[in-house]
Amino acid sequence: MTDSPGGYVIETSGLRKEFRSRRGLRVAVADLDLAVPAGGVHGFLGPNGSGKTTTIRMLLGLARATAGTMRLFGEPVPNRLPAVIGRVGAVVESPKFSPHFSGRQNLTLLARSIGAPASRVDAAVDTVGLTGRDRDRYKSYSLGMKQRLAIAATLLKDPSLLILDEPTNGLDPAGIREIRDTIRGLGEAGVTVLLSSHILAEVQQVCTSATIIGQGRMLASGRVDELVGASTAYRVGVPDPVAARRVLAEAGFTVSAEMLVETDRPADLTQALGAAGIWLNELTPVRRDLEAVFLELTAGTELGGDA
Numbered sequence: 001m002t003d004s005p006g007g008y009v010i011e012t013s014g015l016r017k018e019f020r021s022r023r024g025l026r027v028a029v030a031d032l033d034l035a036v037p038a039g040g041v042h043g044f045l046g047p048n049g050s051g052k053t054t055t056i057r058m059l060l061g062l063a064r065a066t067a068g069t070m071r072l073f074g075e076p077v078p079n080r081l082p083a084v085i086g087r088v089g090a091v092v093e094s095p096k097f098s099p100h101f102s103g104r105q106n107l108t109l110l111a112r113s114i115g116a117p118a119s120r121v122d123a124a125v126d127t128v129g130l131t132g133r134d135r136d137r138y139k140s141y142s143l144g145m146k147q148r149l150a151i152a153a154t155l156l157k158d159p160s161l162l163i164l165d166e167p168t169n170g171l172d173p174a175g176i177r178e179i180r181d182t183i184r185g186l187g188e189a190g191v192t193v194l195l196s197s198h199i200l201a202e203v204q205q206v207c208t209s210a211t212i213i214g215q216g217r218m219l220a221s222g223r224v225d226e227l228v229g230a231s232t233a234y235r236v237g238v239p240d241p242v243a244a245r246r247v248l249a250e251a252g253f254t255v256s257a258e259m260l261v262e263t264d265r266p267a268d269l270t271q272a273l274g275a276a277g278i279w280l281n282e283l284t285p286v287r288r289d290l291e292a293v294f295l296e297l298t299a300g301t302e303l304g305g306d307a
């Protein structure tokens, strides 16, 4: 739940971060307006170096913004961070667990140190699917299990916002799937999750909404189905593709080699063909996946430049 009047759990406005070094000024985040709605899993997507970690670090008070404003649960941060941080769980860097203790022992120690009830350990272990392996030593865990334990650690304080920075980095497909299932479960349980990632397929499967950034700037934001559906291509099947291609070109449509036409006016397409006496035997919408949208939007933004 959120106290924010706009219903957003995370809001930034004109957020900017500059790094100064001997090599000059590097703008890591520029004029970023982020709005993460309450509930569900929100993807925070961008190529390497696009400013995701820097944004998250600013939200958590780990880095100072050069300009702009930020709110968590409607409260301005970093000023009011102490008032809201108890409701925020975050996995930004690899947490330090003791390798010789079991996952459960690590969690129990942590729960004690933050004053969380011991009963939360059971709930956290269960939520991340570590039940049955929780009494094994941490050092025997796979990378995926270690990452799930890191998420379990953030759940000890029963957060309503969970911020995960590239939680599947370095995991194999099975590990990625485990984390994905865990995150999906958390979203379904009513936790708002900000999931930073550059793995598109995973985000598309788990996120309800997403923000795409490139070179620290917002490129697109909205519900995943809207982002993906913003552009729909149609596969056109006709008995005479050569004639159809000519008619469609004259009507102002661009037709790909595979007879795909990108348009939001399929009725105009059928009308143009029908008027020329060409009747369709197929008109299939082909939705792009998030990866295609992402690659298109972020083309040329992979290399962070010095300003």
Ligand SMILES: Nc1ncnc2c1ncn2[C@@H]1O[C@H](COP(=O)(O)OP(=O)(O)OP(=O)(O)O)[C@@H](O)[C@H]1O
Pocket (backbone or CB within 6 Å): 019, 020, 021, 026, 027, 028, 046, 047, 048, 049, 050, 051, 052, 053, 054, 055, 166, 198, 304
């Ligand atoms: N402490 C720092 N000093 C100087 N430059 C920095 C610092 N931290 C980040 N940067 C630069 O800011 C830009 C954004 O980096 P950031 O780590 O936020 O990107 P990211 O989207 O999280 O990337 P990745 O997916 O690789 O983790 C990069 O160009 C990076 O080199």
